[in-house]
Amino acid sequence: MSLGDSIAGSEWDQMYIDGGWVDATGGETLEVTNPSTQKAFAEVPAATTQDVDAAYEAAGEAQPGWEATSRADRNELVKTALDTLRERSDDLVELLAREGxxxxxxxxxxxxxTQSDFETALDLAPPEEEVRDSAFVEGKRHHIVEEPVGVVGIISPWNYPVHLTTRALAPALALGCTVVVKPASDTPISGGLFLAEIADxxxxxxxxxxVVTGRGAEIGDRMAGHPVPRVISFTGSTAVGKRVASQAGNSITLPALELGGNGPNVVTEDIDVDRAARIGAVGSFTHQGQVCISINRHIVHEDVYDDYVEKLTTYANSLDMGDPTTDDVDLGPLINESQLDSITEFVNQSIEQGATLETGGEADELFFEPTVLSGVTNEMAAACNEHFGPVAPVIPVGSDEEAVEVANDTEYGLAASVQCEDDARARSLADRIESGMVHINDHPIQDEPNAPFGGLKQSGLGRYNDEWVRDELLEEKWISVQHDEREYGLLD
Structure with missing residues (x-):
């Protein structure tokens, strides 16, 4: 299979199970559509639950041998995968534009x-075996070791399809776990089959x-609730994440969940307003706002509110929108019509509820204009929901206390940001915001390999990156050794 050929429209009509390319057992396929043109450019298999079973069975059978493979030999393959990924970087960038x-x-x-995911994985290793004396018995020692959990299932989304697969896949492989990947049906190539080709x-x-490709409605429950995997890594909406967790729990499988967000961006009155608005625009409009850690609400002190809205609107109007496969643009299309309908409804409802449309609000096909709404309250549709689009609702507040109250008035707690000149004040605000990640004087669309990534409240369970994802992929074992003869009481 050639990636160049696949982008042109051929040969992604098989999935990857047990080291081979196979058809879906039902013989059906799904079209892969370019959202810029809304035209199909490839077909992928529509997997059945039988295909999911076959993939997990293959992973389960391969697990003992892969776990027994030396760390050096595993890392050699992971390193080669990284090298191959680098060689194909131009193709992958093109594929992300065309598919997503x-x-x-x-x-x-x-x-x-994605490259960083593999680089970080190469440095991961289980902690050294720890030996402790028994707390109760003379001549007894406890050996605490950590071993791979086993098979890992990965259900990844469409917005960052490669990275949000490899942040679980790369460390799992390096630590001795086998994997089954089910990418989103909107991005099955970049999120799965492209990686399968590299592995092959x-x-x-x-x-x-x-890697199995198919509709979540048809195989999602089997992926999440299968008895073979020990961990299910899921990134997606909170509603679907709750179902994944429920299915996983039925099989006593650990759910590692990164779910929805409603990111607040608190702006104090002492800030450089132009700089803050520039940061706010990046945080709201990157990838058309289709980022779980984007700014969903701008919470701005009333003393600088009008100036902030004006400058944020100017930045929104400066962004170029178009087909990223043919033009050098700032923004591409939304992923599908369902997203378009949802975002349009949130904006229209907010205007009906009293918000003012400063700019945007219109769509051409799947291209939705960068939108700024002023006069917003936390109860309006675009603010109380995760709108997941290029929409910036701006909420006025009169104090730090009110800003924190508004920021925390949501079921979510994934990512947040604070724009404030005073370091101590900014840190105080960050400490009081209920979020797994808070970024001061920067936007919240951040992910670094040496910091824990994850959320609080309804935004998920567990953490990714470095030693934090290692904790998800290893489990402790207690081995005790009685060195000296001891008395037991019962028979002595």
Whole structure:
């Protein structure tokens, strides 16, 4: 299979199970559509639950051998996969544009994150075995070791399809776990089959990497609730995440969930307003706002509110929108019509509720204009919901206390940001915001390999990156050794 040929429209009509390319057992396929043109450019298999079973069975059979493979040998394959990814970087950037509507800057940023996932994985290793004396018995020692959990299922989304797969896949492979990937049906190539092709070319043992493509409505429950995996990594909406967690729980499988967000951006009156508005625009409009950690609400002190709205509107109007496969643009299309309908409804409802449309609000096909809404309250549709689009609702507040209250008045707690000149005041605000990640004097669309990524409240369970994802992929074992003869009481 050639990636160049696949982008042109051929040969992604098989999935990857047990080291081979296979058809879906039902023989059906799904069209892969370019959201900029709304035209299909490839077909992928529509997997059945039988295909999911086959993938997990292959992963389960491969697990003992992969776990027994030395760390050096595993890392050699992971390193080769990284090298291959780098060689194909231009192809991947093009694929992200064609399949997911990614503008060049976003696609290149995702590529960098994906490479970092593999680089970080190469440095991961289980903690050294720890030996402790017994608390109760003379001559007894406890050995605490950490071993791979086993098979890991990965259900990844369409907005950052490669990175949000590899942040679980790369460390899982390096630590000795086998994987089954189910990418989103909007981005099945970049989120899954592209990675399967790399795994096949690199030569991972059969069954170590498996990829099934299909509709979540048809195979999602089987992916999440299958008895074989020990961990399910899921990124997506809170509503679907709750179902994934429920299905996983039925099989006593650990759910690692990164779910929805309603990110607040608190702006104090002492800030450089132009700088703050520039940061706010990046935080709201990157990848058309289709980012779980984007700014969903701008919470701005009333003393600088009008100036902030004006400058944010100017930045929104400066952005170029178009087809990222043919033009160098800032924004591409929304992923599908369902997203368009949802965003349009949130904006229209907010205007009906009393918000003022400063700019945007219109769509041409799947291209939705960068939109700024002023006079917003936290109860309006575009503010109380995760709108997941290029929409910036701006809420006025009169104090830090009110800003924190508004910021925390949501079921979510994923990412947040604070724009404030005074370091101590900014830190105080950050400490009081209920969020797993808070960024001061920067936008919240951040992900770095040496910091824990994850949310509070309804935004998820567990953490990704470095030693935090290692905790999800390893489990402790207690081995005790009685060195001296002891008395037991019962028979002595």
């Amino acid at each position: 509507g990614s503008a060049s800057g976003k696609a290149k940023g995702e590529l960098a994150l 070319e690199v030569g991972f043992p059969d069954g170590v990497v498996n």
